[in-house]
Amino acid sequence: MQDAWIPLALSLKVAGWATALDIVLGVAAALALARWRSSLRDVVDALLTLPLVMPPTVLGYYLLVLLGRRGPIGAWLDTFGVRLVFTWQGAVIAAMIAAFPLVLKSARSAFESVDPQFEHAARTLGMGEAAVFFRVTLPLAMRGIVAGALLAFARALGEFGATLMIAGNLPGRTQTLSVAVYSAVQAGDDHTANLLVIVTSVVCVVVLLVAGRLVPQHSLLTSR
Amino acid sequence: MLAARRHIRTLALCASAVAAFSVQSAARADELVVSAAASLTNAFRGVATAFEKAHPNTKIVLNFGASDVLLRQIVNGAPADVFASADEAAMDKAVEAKAVVPDTRHDFAANSLVMIVPADSTLTGPSVRETLAKPQVKHVALGNPASVPAGRYAKAALEREGAWDIVDGKAVLASNVRESLDYVARGEAEAGFVFGTDAALMPKAVKVAAIVPTPTPVTYPIALVKGSSHATEAAAFADFVRSPDGQAILAKYGFRPPAEH
Numbered sequence: 338m339q340d341a342w343i344p345l346a347l348s349l350k351v352a353g354w355a356t357a358l359d360i361v362l363g364v365a366a367a368l369a370l371a372r373w374r375s376s377l378r379d380v381v382d383a384l385l386t387l388p389l390v391m392p393p394t395v396l397g398y399y400l401l402v403l404l405g406r407r408g409p410i411g412a413w414l415d416t417f418g419v420r421l422v423f424t425w426q427g428a429v430i431a432a433m434i435a436a437f438p439l440v441l442k443s444a445r446s447a448f449e450s451v452d453p454q455f456e457h458a459a460r461t462l463g464m465g466e467a468a469v470f471f472r473v474t475l476p477l478a479m480r481g482i483v484a485g486a487l488l489a490f491a492r493a494l495g496e497f498g499a500t501l502m503i504a505g506n507l508p509g510r511t512q513t514l515s516v517a518v519y520s521a522v523q524a525g526d527d528h529t530a531n532l533l534v535i536v537t538s539v540v541c542v543v544v545l546l547v548a549g550r551l552v553p554q555h556s557l558l559t560s561r
Numbered sequence: 562m563l564a565a566r567r568h569i570r571t572l573a574l575c576a577s578a579v580a581a582f583s584v585q586s587a588a589r590a591d592e593l594v595v596s597a598a599a600s601l602t603n604a605f606r607g608v609a610t611a612f613e614k615a616h617p618n619t620k621i622v623l624n625f626g627a628s629d630v631l632l633r634q635i636v637n638g639a640p641a642d643v644f645a646s647a648d649e650a651a652m653d654k655a656v657e658a659k660a661v662v663p664d665t666r667h668d669f670a671a672n673s674l675v676m677i678v679p680a681d682s683t684l685t686g687p688s689v690r691e692t693l694a695k696p697q698v699k700h701v702a703l704g705n706p707a708s709v710p711a712g713r714y715a716k717a718a719l720e721r722e723g724a725w726d727i728v729d730g731k732a733v734l735a736s737n738v739r740e741s742l743d744y745v746a747r748g749e750a751e752a753g754f755v756f757g758t759d760a761a762l763m764p765k766a767v768k769v770a771a772i773v774p775t776p777t778p779v780t781y782p783i784a785l786v787k788g789s790s791h792a793t794e795a796a797a798f799a800d801f802v803r804s805p806d807g808q809a810i811l812a813k814y815g816f817r818p819p820a821e822h
Contacts, residue, residue, distance in 0.1 A: 406748045422749045423700055423733055505744075506705070506734045523630050523736060524707030 341529075341536045343509055344517035348540075351425055351500075351513055352493035355432035359489045362433075363440030364482060368470075370441075371448035382445075389438035393498025400431055400503045421503065428504035428511050432493035439492055440485040447481025448474065487548040491541065514540075593794050594640055596624045596631040598647035598710065598781065599737040600672070600756045604814040605645070611810060612801050619794050627737040629708040635660045635786055642795040645669070645783040645802070647738070647756075648710035652782040661784035665796070668819035669803050670781040670811050673757040674714045674774075677767040679748045689771050690724035693731070693752060701731045702744035702753035711738035714775045715754035721776055742767065758815040780819055 370382055388396055404411040404421045411421065421427035451474055459473045475482075497515040504511035506520055514537050521530035597605045602625045609621035624631065624641065628651035635641050636658050644661055646652050655661045676692075678684050686692030693701060704712030712734070719725040735741040738755050745753035746766035753767075756779065760769050783802055785795045801807045808818060 401747070505749075506736070507732070508734070520705065520707075520734070523627065523633075524705060525629060525633055526707065 341514075341517075341532050344512050344514045344533065345536055345540065347425065347510075347512065348494055348514040351428045351432055352490055352496075354429045355436060355493040355496075356486055356490040358429070358433050359437050359440045359493075360482070360486050363437055363485065363489070364444050367441050367444035367448055371445050382441075385441055386438040388434050393435065393496070394502065396435060397431065397499035397502030400427075400434070400499060404430070404503065423505045423507060423511060425504065425511055428496075428500045428513060431499040431503050432496040435496050435499055436489035436492040439488040440482070443485025443488070444478065444482045447478035447485075450481070451477045484548075487544070491544055494540070494544070591618050591791075591794070592620045592622055593642050593791050593798055594622045594624060595643045595645065595798065596626070596635065596639070596641040596786075597643075597645040598628045598631070598651075599625050599739045600647055600711065600759055601625070601645060601781070602739065603762065604758070604811050604816060607810045607813070608802060608807055611806060612798055615801070616794070616797065619797075621798070627704065627709045629654070629710075630736075632658070632660060640789075641786050642789040642791050643783065643798055644786055645781060646710065647672075647779075647781055648713060649777070649780060649782060650713060651710055652784060655784065660787060662787050663784075665785040665799065666782055667784070667799070667803060668780050669783050669807075670816040671819050672779040672781065672816055673772055674711070674718060674754060674779055675757050675760050675769045676752055676754055676771045676773055677742070677745050677760050678752050678770045679745055680764075680766055680768050681748075682751065682768075682770075684751060684770065688722070689719070689773060690722050690727065692770065693724055694727050698751040699731060700733045700744070700750040701728050702733045702735055702741040702750035703728070704738050704741055704754075705734040705736065709735065709737055711741065711754060711756060714777075714779055715773070717777070718773045718775045761815050778820055781816075 366385060370378060401422065402408050404414070404427065406412060406415055406420070406422070414421065421430060455473050455477065456469050459469045464472070495515060496513075497519070500511075500513060501516055501519070504513075504516075506512055506516055512520065514533060518530055518533045518537070521527075521533060595605065595609070605623060605625075609623055613619065613621060624634075628646035628648065631641070631644065632646070632651055632655050635644060635655070644652075644655060646655070652661070652666060656663050656666065676689055684692060684695065684697065686695065692698070703715045704710070706712040706716040716725060719728055733744060733750055735744060738759055741750075741753045742755045742759045742763065744750040745755075746763050752770065754773065757769070757772070760767055783799050785792065785799060789795050802811075
């Protein structure tokens with residue numbers, strides 16, 4: 338059982354951080370896209386949705402080239418002593434980028450389905466823009482945002498290809514559940530692989546059950 | 562009339578799709594699948610080309626990876642005809658699993674284990690142990706000893722030097738020896754363990770910091786897979802690898818002849 342606890346804890350930590358960052362960035366980007374009136378809007382949306390359709394290994398390779406010590410961003414970060422390759426922070430970046438489109442799509446759809454009349458009514462009652470957003474728009478869009486966040490968490494939990502490339506296989510430090518299963522299978526350690534797979538399956542079922550509680554089943558995949 | 566045309570078009574599309582798939586999946590009867598250790602990638606590509614020239618009716622399909630992983634593929638039914646591993650341990654596992662024909666097992670090459678550092682590294686030390694103990698060495702790339710021969714050789718050598726504990730805390734486990742090479746070439750790992758032939762492939766990106774003596778010599782065995790449907794061609798390929806022509810190609814990539822038993 339010991340073999341499974343550390344990868345499980347690591348997976349939950351990485352997925353948790355990735356989802357939290359995705360919610361903040363995803364909601365901000367979704368709001369901007371929902372309100373922005375421009376022909377460039379669809380192009381930007383497509384670019385931001387790219388990680389969803391890109392093969393994870395391609396995504397991982399891009400990240401490795403950009404964030405590696407010799408890469409443009411990585412070299413700059415290195416001057417501050419910040420290294421992302423082979424760290425759990427790098428794993429968070431990989432999972433965050435992979436799961437971002439899920440929050441973006443759900444949140445944007447949710448914001449676009451908010452009836453503007455409610456927002457106008459709030460303004461006529463003298464509320465400032467920030468108050469309108471936090472007290473009218475956001476609560477109305479909350480269902481869709483939460484649904485997107487749950488999907489993002491599940492995606493981040495299962496992230497493998499990009500994570501393996503940027504965070505590597507470091508037992509105890511970056512060996513998440515999916516990487517641990519891969520490593521166990523490669524080593525011919527079926528016993529550990531079976532244990533890890535069971536733990537992962539149980540966690541996934543729990544996440545779905547929690548999702549079912551928070552958001553009624555029929556609206557999990559829609560914005561309403 | 563219109564509906565009929567639509568049906569015919571759909572039928573034609575389906576038929577061509579089926580035809581396309583069947584053309585792609587029709588395997589040629591004279592294809593030989595060779596599963597070889599990752600470190601043999603470049604050398605075996607050369608050997609395969611030479612073999613195909615000498616045997617125009619046979620096409621070689623090369624499959625590279627960590628030796629243990631290749632063995633698991635074979636044990637689980639992968640249609641390989643020849644298996645070449647980077648250490649005797651993997652081949653022993655193959656014999657034990659009854660995956661290869663024991664009589665066809667022969668050593669065909671030898672290699673050296675080296676510790677590499679990025680080409681622009683200033684890392685030096687009086688011994689491998691002291692070099693790796695330095696605080697500036699944060700990550701040491703080596704193959705996962707559970708599935709990669711290069712990792713096994715490295716672990717055995719480091720254990721003998723009393724350096725394994727230091728490396729264990731800093732180890733970045735690679736899924737094959739070429740991945741270890743890549744980690745060091747990118748500068749993500751300050752040091753790594755690969756074979757001499759691998760290091761020679763990237764002279765601009767890595768340099769050899771030390772040649773590491775191993776408790777058992779680095780030897781590559783080759784054997785025919787049991788139940789292969791191309792036993793004669795497989796035997797011909799294995800013989801070619803051990804022939805003077807094959808050995809010359811291997812030597813070009815830095816491999817040495819196997820030590821005489």
